[in-house]
Amino acid sequence: MNEETLDLKGLFNVLRKKLLLILAITFIFMSAAYLVSYFFLTPIYQSSTQILVNQEKVQQQSSSSPTIESDLQLINTYSEIIKSPAILSIVIDELKLNQRASQLTDKVTVESSENSQVITIKVENTSPETAVEIANTISDVFQEEIQRVMKVDNVYILSRAELIDSMKPVKPKMKIMMAIGAVIGLTTGVGITFLRNYLDTTIKTEDDIEKLLDLPVLGVIGSFKTK
Numbered sequence: 544m545n546e547e548t549l550d551l552k553g554l555f556n557v558l559r560k561k562l563l564l565i566l567a568i569t570f571i572f573m574s575a576a577y578l579v580s581y582f583f584l585t586p587i588y589q590s591s592t593q594i595l596v597n598q599e600k601v602q603q604q605s606s607s608s609p610t611i612e613s614d615l616q617l618i619n620t621y622s623e624i625i626k627s628p629a630i631l632s633i634v635i636d637e638l639k640l641n642q643r644a645s646q647l648t649d650k651v652t653v654e655s656s657e658n659s660q661v662i663t664i665k666v667e668n669t670s671p672e673t674a675v676e677i678a679n680t681i682s683d684v685f686q687e688e689i690q691r692v693m694k695v696d697n698v699y700i701l702s703r704a705e706l707i708d709s710m711k712p713v714k715p716k717m718k719i720m721m722a723i724g725a726v727i728g729l730t731t732g733v734g735i736t737f738l739r740n741y742l743d744t745t746i747k748t749e750d751d752i753e754k755l756l757d758l759p760v761l762g763v764i765g766s767f768k769t770k
Contacts, residue, residue: 557740558733565732572728573721580720586712590674590704591665592682596621597697617697621662622653624692625685633688634680638673651681661701671710678704 558565596617624630628644635647652665664681668674686698 554737557736561732561736561739565729565736568732568735569725569728572724572731574724576720576724577717580715580717584715585669587667587669587714588671588674588710589665589667589713590671590678590706590710591663592678592704593701594662594664594682594686595699595701596660596662597699618655618660618662621685621689621698622655624689625653625662625664625681626651629692630681630685630688633684634677637680637684638676640673640677647677651677666704667713672706675704675706 626648631644631647631651634640635642635644640647650667652667654663654665655661664678666674666678666681668677682700682703686700689698690696
């Protein structure tokens with residue numbers, strides 16, 4: 544137990560002596576992560592719109608009536624339709640986008656909260672203006688096409704995407720990138736410190752002599768300053 548305590552104490556002393564080196568390496572990696580994120584990674588902007596799904600109003604027969612449960616069953620189906628080539632191909636043609644439907648699918652996310660009839664359509668693009676245009680066009684095209692495909696009129700646009708001057712990119716996330724850089728830098732700094740200490744075979748203290756020769760130290764000559 545004493546040897547383990549001494550070893551842990553020795554490791555702590557090694558880290559304490561090389562603390563500035565470890566902090567410097569950590570700072571370098573954090574700065575590198577920031578520079579890479581700012582200058583080399585393309586910023587991605589996100590815009591979103593919301594639509595409401597209701598059951599088609601029909602004449603009541605007997606005691607049956609539309610329910611929210613039946614509305615929720617349509618959410619998954621509609622989510623698939625929104626991201627289908629049947630919808631996205633029309634969006635690409637209307638906006639004259641230079642990409643295929645499969646490429647646009649990767650930039651579109653369709654979400655719905657539990658027990659909610661609201662569908663949120665999120666679009667990512669390198670241009671905030673294009674992201675807004677695509678999100679709104681998808682909502683408009685889907686609202687029109689769903690009437691033709693499923694013969695229902697139960698989709699209502701709740702909110703449209705808007706271009707905001709203060710819109711910030713959602714990717715890359717600068718804080719996360721810098722945090723990752725800090726972790727990598729800290730790990731690298733600690734690793735280099737331990738490696739240098741392991742490869743250093745020079746004798747610096749009387750403790751090193753005892754460990755190397757397995758003999759007790761009888762005396763120590765102190766250092767003197769010469770005039």
